[in-house]
Every structure is written in structure tokens, then in C-alpha cells.
Amino acid sequence: MEPTLSQYLLVSGALFAIGLLGVIVRRNLLIIYMSLELMLNAANVALVAMSRFNGNLDGQVMVFFIITVAAAEVSVGLALIVALYRKRQTADVEDLATMKL
Amino acid sequence: MEGTLFNIFAGLTLLSAFMVVANPFSRNPVTSAMFLVTAMISISGLFVLLGAYFLAAVQILVYAGAVMVLFLFVIMLLDLREAARRKLNLISLAMGIMAVGALFSVYKSSLESTYGEAPQQHEAANTGQAEAKPAKVVGSTRALGQALFSKDNGFILPFEIVSILLLVAMVGVILLSRKEPR
16 A cells, blocks of 8 residues: 555644644754754655656656755754854853843 | 554664663663664664655665764764763753653644544545545655756755765865864
């Protein structure tokens, strides 16, 4: 029994939901960042599944670009976290509430 | 066969993704990073099932290789032992699960209304053109390269822009992580 498009999209949606849960619930900046990666990958799974079941390779080219941009994004984001840690000695979002009213 | 593999990889993906987010046994970020590796590898298994062989290889190279090394370096650099001791707020976890579960059920029901009954109607409408169903593409390195660099409708300009983006990201990272920003 070959899996259908909607099964793949369901997995992708569940993966996205788990990533969103991590962003909402966790308070550690690094874990939030990992959850963001999970959400990005959920979008990738959906794109590849669409590309497969519609017979068009453009979706996979898009995923290729997304992976490249995600790598750049991770490096910049982690550098920002390191710079923040140097300034504030914390990687916990509860301690970074300067802009809270 | 394919269905079994799909179940294995999908289950492994979701399980390890959940372990990244809310591991009941450990608060250590290194454990989360290791589960992120399993999640990425099983996602690349899903890519193989979808015929995207090149992307599966790139996924493992980039995520399980480069991104994971970066994450582990930063975890090492930051010394998060105190953060590991903080407990996860159970009320906020329950509220988060409820909110995200509501969002996911909306997504699921919309998916079911799109793909649930529609295929039968759709196929009943055009049983004559069953051949019109698109052929399944295979994302081998050759096919993807041809799609990327074909002269008439390729992605040559985005490719060059991405290379500039990588250069800018590299310079930005060096600038951000310098000891004494002037």
C-alpha cells in the first residue's frame, strides 16, 4: 500500500505542530531554535510530497533553496545567540524581557 | 513495503521531534540536539520514499552534519548547565498542547475535506483520462541539476543570489561573533 499525498501532508502538519509547540512552550533559546528547524523541515516535507504527486520537479528545487537559506539562517542565528550570551550571560527567554511592558 | 517504511519513518520523525521539544527524561540541550539528528535522518528517509534522492543526501549532509555541529558547538560554548535544571512549567505545557492541538485539528479537518471524498468524485468525473495523472518524478541529481540550470526556465539567477546570501551570512557571522565590536 503506497502512502498517499494526504498522509504525507498529515505528517508534515504534525511535525509543524510539534515545532510550534516547542517554540511556545520551551524557554531555552537553543531549543526554540531547534524547534524552528523542525517547522522548516515540515514545510520541506510538504513541498517534496507535492512535487512528487504533481509530477513537477520545481518543488524539489525550492526545497534545495530552502535548505541553503536555512543553513545560512542557522549560522547567523547561533552567532546572535552567542553574542547575546556574552552580553547578558543567559540563554533563557524569561531573562530577556527588556521590551516587555 | 512502501507503506511499512512510510509508517516507520513518519513515526520515528514525529517521536524524535517530540523528544526534541519535550523530553520527559532529560532537560539537557545536548539530548535535544541528538534527537534532532534522528528527526532529520528519518525526514531524509521520507525524502527517499518520495523519490527525492538528492535532497535526502543534502538533508543528511547539511542538517546532520553542518547544522548539528554548529548547535553542539554553541551548546558547549554557552555552558547551559543551569538552564538544564529549570523545570518545564506543566501548566504552560498543557496550554501549549491545547493551542497547537486545536490548530492541528483545523489543519487535519481541512485536509480531510480536501482529499477525503474529493478523489472519488474527481476520478468518477474523468475516468476516461486516467492516463492524464502526472507521472511520478524522480529527483535524482541529474534531474534536479537539469531543472535547476535549464536555459529557458531554470533557476540560475536565484542560484547566484543564494551564493551571495551565503557570503553575506559568513561575513555577518564573523562580524557578530567578534570579541570587541567596534
